[in-house]
Amino acid sequence: MQLIDGKTIAAAVKSEIANEVKKMIDADLRTPHLAAILVGSDPASETYIASKERACKEVGFTSSVYRLSEHTTEEELLKTIDFLNNDEDVDGYIVQLPLPKHINTDKVISAIDPKKDVDGFHPQNVGRMVMDMPCFLPATPAGIMTLLERSNIETEGKNCVVVGRSNIVGTPVSILLSRNSKKANCTVTLCHSRTKNLKEVCASADILVAAIGKPEFITADMVKEGAVVIDVGIHRVEDNSEKGYKIAGDVKFDEVALKCSAITPVPGGVGPTTIVSLLNNTLKARKNND
Ligand code: NDP
Numbered sequence: 001m002q003l004i005d006g007k008t009i010a011a012a013v014k015s016e017i018a019n020e021v022k023k024m025i026d027a028d029l030r031t032p033h034l035a036a037i038l039v040g041s042d043p044a045s046e047t048y049i050a051s052k053e054r055a056c057k058e059v060g061f062t063s064s065v066y067r068l069s070e071h072t073t074e075e076e077l078l079k080t081i082d083f084l085n086n087d088e089d090v091d092g093y094i095v096q097l098p099l100p101k102h103i104n105t106d107k108v109i110s111a112i113d114p115k116k117d118v119d120g121f122h123p124q125n126v127g128r129m130v131m132d133m134p135c136f137l138p139a140t141p142a143g144i145m146t147l148l149e150r151s152n153i154e155t156e157g158k159n160c161v162v163v164g165r166s167n168i169v170g171t172p173v174s175i176l177l178s179r180n181s182k183k184a185n186c187t188v189t190l191c192h193s194r195t196k197n198l199k200e201v202c203a204s205a206d207i208l209v210a211a212i213g214k215p216e217f218i219t220a221d222m223v224k225e226g227a228v229v230i231d232v233g234i235h236r237v238e239d240n241s242e243k244g245y246k247i248a249g250d251v252k253f254d255e256v257a258l259k260c261s262a263i264t265p266v267p268g269g270v271g272p273t274t275i276v277s278l279l280n281n282t283l284k285a286r287k288n289n290d
Contacts, residue, residue: 005269006268011272013280022060032062033061035092055276055278081111092282095109118278120138120281138168142281155183156185159186160178161205177207208224210233212250217233218251220255220256236248
């Protein structure tokens with residue numbers, strides 16, 4: 001069984017990005033700048049923002065965080081977005097999701113300048129992704145494609161089942177996997193909570209992508225012998241350890257690992273490559289900004 005090591009793959013991509021930044025510094029050019037807007041103080045969002053800032057530092061990007069109170073109005077948030085859209089020193093920025101319930105997420109995402117939308121969530125980038133035109137790819141799906149490619153996993157002609165159809169993971173990864181490219185060319189089935197016979201559908205997959213948001217939902221009986229399993233989920237699950245919890249994915253790792261040919265661990269699988277995809281998008285935005 002091959003452990004698809006997201007940390008090592010992410011480190012390799014980071015080093016490639018850092019080399020590009022070094023060339024920019026040597027040429028006296030401005031280095032890429034990634035900004036983030038954080039509304040409220042959700043602990044998971046704080047963690048994500050901190051790891052994004054850390055990753056920026058590692059590759060030589062500058063970064064900034066705009067912290068707004070959880071009571072911020074939609075209008076105030078839109079003003080910050082307008083400010084960042086017009087700040088020439090900001091190459092790309094993200095609005096950390098989820099937003100508080102009183103804010104319309106679709107309206108906020110649509111207000112981001114597509115040229116700075118390094119999360120790839122703006123409808124213009126999503127449309128361009130569907131049409132295989134130059135765009136910013138959403139970070140988690142792009143990271144999954146990087147994991148498959150750099151782990152030399154054959155995708156062409158494979159049956160791929162994606163469980164979960166969210167706009168940020170399931171739906172875009174199903175599109176990327178079905179693209180007409182040597183790095184994709186899968187026959188994709190996209191499953192969701194209304195899918196009938198989910199177990200049988202999953203068990204038909206050569207490549208199974210789990211993006212359900214339910215801890216250890218995918219069990220060994222749902223996985224074909226020799227399948228490749230990509231676990232997108234990340235959860236804190238209470239246990240009897242000293243810490244009182246463990247980090248688990250959407251896949252029951254211990255039993256599925258015995259059956260599959262390759263699998264991503266949680267943590268250390270999809271998460272690290274998600275962040276480097278964001279860095280790649282920011283580098284691209286910087287280059288487009290010349
Ligand atoms: P969402 O909650 O937005 O979507 C979950 C999807 O799973 C929905 O499409 C839902 O179906 C489907 N689903 C839920 N229950 C079932 C079921 N019983 N059977 C079949 N399908 C089901 O989740 P996200 O896509 O945002 O995230 C998925 C997971 O990935 C989460 O654990 C999240 O924390 C993690 N994540 C990890 C990232 C990383 O970088 N590692 C980045 C982003 C997310 P329906 O549409 O019918 O409701």
